[in-house]
Amino acid sequence: MNGFARQRYLLDFTVASLMRRPGRNLSLLLVYTLVVFLLASVMLYSQAIKGKAAALLQGAPEIVVQRMEAGRHALMPAAYLERLGRLRGVAEVQGRLWGYYYDPAVAANYTVMAPARDGAAPGQVRIGAGIARVRGLAAGDVFSLRGYDGQPHAYTVAAVLPATSELVSADLMLIAPADFRAFFGLADDVYTDLALSVTNPAEVRQVARKLAERLPDCRPILREEVLRTYESVFDWREGMLLAVLAGAVFAFLIFAWDKATGLSAEERREIGILRAIGWETGDVLRMKLWEGGLISFTAFCLGYGLAHLHVFHAGAPLFAGVMRGWSVLQPHFALTPQVDALQLTTLFLLSVVPYTVVTLVPVWRAATVDPDSIMR
């Protein structure tokens, strides 16, 4: 009880003491909050986006087979479908039709796909939200593009793809297979590549190996490898962002170091007074611990809270560009709010502990000076 009351008094004193220099302490809190906010935003954003991309790729085929010609991706003859269908362990093979289209009108690249199922009816197109935005299209409008032959091809917009999957589908347009062949000038007996699903996911690698033996001019691409590539790309971008941030953090450290370590003569005198009237070194340290903890904890809560709002509710306007690529078709999509305990702890330790410790060092030095110094 006694110890508790004592801590409360120390805390009260700390608050009263902080209130004496509102300008100084508020500016410190502000800069501190900003740094936590930036750090937390990057962490929350990249984690959420990685989770999102992984979730979307879950729907992708387990193996994609591409034919290679002179080391480059070439069209896949339909006959290969037959040769593969008899491979053991393969549940289903499907020829896929997809490609890229550069739209000079808005200087953007679209991904054009013609799925066998759930694509679009002939003469119709379903477009990603990004395309709808830059071209100002809505369902029912006519979307006209210049085909391989230089002739205009017009499609009716059947629907705009739901924004939930926008990260991957913002620049997507879906058309019917026959329209696709007509638009790009492909023969009827070729595909872009093949998508395979396997009976037993654990055998993906064996299947891929057999496949490479049977079709020596083809290369299998595994979904798990794509996932890894995605992750490393995002990691790389996160790293880059963090490197930029490191500058900000460094500046803050200098700032904080200055505020924290440069005990003013005034503070030194105050500590001397407290020591002289009977406070122990420990009391002074505890008081300063409250002070550092109060500032850094407040900054942590504010910074993290703001970062949460920024990333999950405001769509992370600050680094959407960096993290998702500089595509003209900025995907606008809401990330699912999530709080990761490990991440939270890391951030907490990174933001609260160093500052609190750093503030203690000079105080400890000042608090151990002779209590009679104040008499001189």
Add this chain to the structure above:
Amino acid sequence: MIELAAVTKTFNAGRPNEYQALRGVDLAIEAGRVTALRGPSGSGKTTLLTLIGCLARPSSGRVRLAGEDISALPERFLAELRLRRFGFVFQRFNLIPGLSALDNILLPAYPLGLPYHELRARADTLMASLEIDHRAATRVDWLSGGEVQRVAIARALINDPPVIIADEPTAHLDSRLSLEFLALLGRLKEAGKTVVIASHDPLVFETGLPDRVADLRDGRIVGVTP
């Protein structure tokens, strides 16, 4: 109450700027009386006060407080003694700027962790008796000189210590405030406190407040009256 025997204090011992501020002081301070240390500047008054008030330890010799030898106690215990046994009034009063009068007065009580209502009641009584209760919430920077000294006294008394130590308390006060302050010390003595004061202000001695005067010169006691 407090006894000093063959006490010396050497600053910067072993270094070229070694200085012996006290050179064998014997002094007995009686409880319930006002003892004054008098002497020219540099004679060692403040140094002697720091030893009496457990702010520092002697280089040699013994300091006994109520019969207990405190000359070799670790700092943690000295802090505890300062907290409970001594009230300090410093030369410039050393209040903490920016804090209210009440906050300043409560400072020495915080480490004791008493229940707040008890502490507050004690502070209120003190402030009422010193006629500063209407200034409790005022920042000390805005108090008048007389109010500042009374806040300083209230702070020295908050833990109800038996001994009050004051170093040159009148050095920065005009005659009127000095006399006021000495009158307050007189009231404390009547209330049974032991008062030790260091001063070379003639006013202190003219008022006849000190029961005993110890004259210091060059770190030695050259006379005690009576």
